[in-house]
Amino acid sequence: MAGVITALISSLDPEKLLRSGGYILLFAIVFAESGLLIGFFLPGDSLLFVAGMASAGTLTSQVGSGSFQLNIWVVLIGVFIAAVAGDQVGYLFGVKAGPALFRRPDSRFFKHEHLETAQEFFDRHGPRAIVLARFVPIVRTFCPIVAGAGRMHYSTFVRYNVVGGLIWGVGVTSLGYFLGNVDLIANNIELALILVVALSLIPVVIEVVKSRRARIRRSAAGATASSVDPDSTASSVDSTTS
Secondary structure, three states, rough: HHHHHHHHHOOHHHHHHHHHHHHHHHHHHHHOOOHHHHHHHHHHHHHHHHHHHHHHHOOOOOOOOOOOOOOOHHHHHHHHHHHHHHHHHHHHHHHHHHHHHOOOOEEEOEHHHHHHHHHHHHHHHHHHHHHHHHHOOOHHHHHHHHHHHHHOOOOHHHHHHHHHHHHHHHHHHHHHHHHOOHHHHHHHHHHHHHHHHHHHHHHHHHHHHHHHHHHHHHHHHHHHHHHHOOHHHHHHHHHHHH
């Protein structure tokens, strides 16, 4: 089992993915992670960052033999289109599936807790969640689906979707491109990726803590309400009035 997990993690290495699949695989992964249920586990943030570094020529002599460099303009335009299109598909899927999605049983690629986390995130931030969710792994996959299921106004969704795709897709890729020219980053790619992943996990941790606190408060409020005996309260009122 451990060998299978190791192989899976290795196969999702951003650098290997780019070398093996190039532009097509890059755009396909961004598209899938932006709105398809099966895309929530894909390495979005780190993949964009490495794609930026590859466009800067940083990976040319770092992996295997031969040159490996992407065109930054092709990457930026393709990533932006893929990110926006992915969210659009997620929204339309949410519109079509609607409430049935929340009744769907758990499976290998679908967990209710992911959908509920995205719902809570959307409820907390409103339309801005479409932009903010881009930087929260898992949530960014399910948030457009929740927006569609909740019948968010389409024109509003499109506006926030475009802004989110631009800030996330173009922004993270550009960050990798410019930092790729920094010797400290270029000579320590593994550490740079660990940092990117760690930063991308911070919003997840914050959301988990907030969700747990919200559940505790709701449970406490429910317990307090149930501890109040309506009959005794009514009796007290009657005795007071008499």
